[in-house]
Amino acid sequence: MATPRIGSEDLQPIANIDRLIHEPARLMILSLLYVVESGDFTFLMRQTGLTWGNLSSHMSKLEAAGYIEVEKEFVDKKPRTMLRLTDEGRAAFREYVQSMKQVFDDLPD
Amino acid sequence: MSPDINLKEIERKAFRSTFQDGLWDMYLGFLLLTMGMGPVLPSLDTSVMWTLGILLAFSVLVWLAFWVGKKFITTPRMGLVKFGPQRKAKLKKTRAVLFLSVLLAVITLVLRAMWKVEWAAIPIPAYVWAVQAIVVFGLGAYFLDVSRFYAYGMLYAMPLPVGIVLLQNTGLPGLMFLPFGVSGGIMVIIGVVLFIRFLRDYPIPAEAVSDGNP
Numbered sequence: 001m002a003t004p005r006i007g008s009e010d011l012q013p014i015a016n017i018d019r020l021i022h023e024p025a026r027l028m029i030l031s032l033l034y035v036v037e038s039g040d041f042t043f044l045m046r047q048t049g050l051t052w053g054n055l056s057s058h059m060s061k062l063e064a065a066g067y068i069e070v071e072k073e074f075v076d077k078k079p080r081t082m083l084r085l086t087d088e089g090r091a092a093f094r095e096y097v098q099s100m101k102q103v104f105d106d107l108p109d
Numbered sequence: 110m111s112p113d114i115n116l117k118e119i120e121r122k123a124f125r126s127t128f129q130d131g132l133w134d135m136y137l138g139f140l141l142l143t144m145g146m147g148p149v150l151p152s153l154d155t156s157v158m159w160t161l162g163i164l165l166a167f168s169v170l171v172w173l174a175f176w177v178g179k180k181f182i183t184t185p186r187m188g189l190v191k192f193g194p195q196r197k198a199k200l201k202k203t204r205a206v207l208f209l210s211v212l213l214a215v216i217t218l219v220l221r222a223m224w225k226v227e228w229a230a231i232p233i234p235a236y237v238w239a240v241q242a243i244v245v246f247g248l249g250a251y252f253l254d255v256s257r258f259y260a261y262g263m264l265y266a267m268p269l270p271v272g273i274v275l276l277q278n279t280g281l282p283g284l285m286f287l288p289f290g291v292s293g294g295i296m297v298i299i300g301v302v303l304f305i306r307f308l309r310d311y312p313i314p315a316e317a318v319s320d321g322n323p
Contacts, residue, residue, distance in 0.1 A: 043188025
């Protein structure tokens with residue numbers, strides 16, 4: 001008797017996981033931006049514990065994917081960069097959460 | 110440690126972190142110390158207008174110190190954040206409660222000034238003050254999610270009734286400052302401890318990010 005094989009459709013949710021979001025540092029950034037309206041670079045650095053270089057590099061990737069947008073504003077004639085999640089980024093984050101739930105639903109003990 | 114990502118908790122912690130610099134504690138403490146001068150100044154032959162002027166000047170000074178501290182010391186170290194609509198709605202409610210509280214305090218002060226009633230002769234407003242402090246700080250603590258403000262409600266509630274009891278028993282108006290000094294002092298000390306801890310935990314960021322820019 002042939003051993004029953006796992007169909008590709010069973011593992012499909014894993015294949016569908018957004019790799020850009022799945023990286024822990026980027027997941028931290030997106031989680032934080034999901035719950036606030038916007039935050040500046042220093043705030044994100046403090047809250048995530050990432051270094052300046054690390055955060056900057058992940059920010060660029062998320063911005064290139066259209067998940068976050070960078071707003072330049074002037075506070076007391078000084079430029080301030082505020083970062084916020086785009087609608088696309090918000091939807092992608094929700095979808096990621098749903099995919100992860102789907103993957104681990106009914107996890108056997 | 111729970112492996113779950115609790116987004117509500119992340120938001121809550123991010124919001125509460127804005128109250129961990131000790132500036133609110135110091136501000137509220139110094140404000141109470143300023144209020145403590147209210148019953149004492151008339152005993153130094155200061156007119157009602159001068160008393161109100163001095164109190165107002167000190168209140169403005171304390172507010173300015175708070176504002177400067179936030180703007181130039183803590184925000185550059187911590188970064189700037191704008192919270193979502195739910196949190197903004199809670200902040201609006203807190204502001205409305207504070208506004209009503211200040212309005213009530215001003216009306217009480219004006220009425221007192223108009224009637225020229227001695228503090229010892231008006232025990233009821235002392236209880237009104239106490240209840241108001243507990244309600245205002247309780248609502249503030251609830252809306253802002255800062256539990257130590259419940260205790261501050263008690264610290265704000267006690268000085269006036271205790272001061273009046275001291276005045277009635279000793280006849281020394283100067284003693285009225287004592288309970289204000291103790292309560293305000295406790296808040297200032299808590300604020301200073303939090304502020305020192307904040308400065309230690311949040312050193313000035315590197316030049317590249319000091320203005321919040323990548």
